[in-house]
Amino acid sequence: MKLQFRVGLRTIKTGIAVAIALGFSWYVFGIYSGMGAVAAIVAMQPTIHRSFKIVFNRIFGTILGLVCGLAVVATLGANPLTIGLAVIVSLVFNSMIGRTDMSTFAAFAIVLMFESPTGDYAHYALTRSLLTVVGVLSAVAVNYIVFPPHYEDRLLLFVKKTTKQLMEDWRSLVKDDSKLLAVRKQVLKHEEMIIMLQEDQKYPLVASGQSEAFIQLKQLVDLEDKLLLLLESIASHRDLPMSEEQEKALGQEIDFLLSHHYDVIFSHERNQPMFTFDQEISEVKDIINGHLLDYREQLEKMK
Structure with a gap:
């Protein structure tokens, strides 16, 4: 050991x-x-x-x-x-x-x-x-x-690591409930750190929870949560009948959104809008589609 x-x-x-x-x-x-x-x-x-x-x-x-x-x-x-x-x-x-x-x-x-x-x-x-x-x-x-608590940099690293795992492994994650649960525990820790940052917003020696950097970080955590909710929804309804075309369309839609999610986290200093969305919605089951739309809307906020 x-x-x-x-x-x-x-x-x-x-x-x-x-x-x-x-x-x-x-x-x-x-x-x-x-x-x-x-x-x-x-x-x-x-x-x-x-x-x-x-x-x-x-x-x-x-x-x-x-x-x-x-x-x-x-x-x-x-x-x-x-x-x-x-x-x-x-x-x-x-x-x-x-x-x-x-x-x-x-x-x-x-x-x-x-x-x-x-x-x-x-x-x-x-x-x-x-x-x-x-x-x-x-x-x-x-x-x-003495070194008042600052969690922003550490939290950003955690969010990047977890989100990258979700992006790379989402197809295998929706087939394994235990792995999804492990990721959910990580996201809950990120949300707890956001709460801790908010608690200290009144104190001048500590990074303010009202700063622009904090607001963007909170949006990234919310976005991470929306993605995980989408994958959890797909996992919980994976036994529902879906045609090969529907599965392909859903996978393409998620991959499309994930590419923009990647841009949001790993790209910097853009002078133009990062992305635009089509109005067409993939033909998937309503409950999955709802989480897909939530994920879309959260990405829209990051423009």
Whole structure:
């Protein structure tokens, strides 16, 4: 088995954020606690938007959990049953206020609070809350300032690779559902990356999701999806009776569209329209024809 050694930017940034959090813990608070480091790891998300979202969930979830834990301990004392009760109280409260996304952080904070070597749970809870804040803010700052996420170039390479596979192998793909499913998983990843790009459009250090380059990239992903939908439609109806002439006409129509699709992806700086379409539509089954038209229309948008 061949091992691949690759260190991504997010991996490096996670290490930097952890080092900052532990540095604060050691040099500012005079203790060594992994709570801030764990918070930094959780908050290092693939997009700036998701990192900021974690800030709220992590900080307020931790504070809520610690408050519930202190209230239960002050009332009933500290033992395994009261710790379990404190977790239940925090989870129920999160559900009541409609913030179940904070539940895990609240429960996590309660369990860690009782690791205090002394009975001063309030001081221990306050210190760990501050370390949590330091950890998530360290992650957000590093993620935002140090090589902020840019997915455009990588996504374009992925789209070109997948689309080229669809173009070259479409006749064999429509005969193999497992191969089509594998390609669908790739396209879903591309669509997820488009969503991540859109999420960060508010942040000036990150490439804007409103830029012309992003709009064109989104169109390419949409076009890739239309082509895959067409092939999936043909595959799901491959048992329908079709004459040899109809099969030939359909193949020619798809090849015609694919040639222009290729131009859209691999050609640059055109001063004239890239292509025109005939009005004639191949005589194929309606459901396949619908996806064929969708694919056509998406290509038209790329003129």
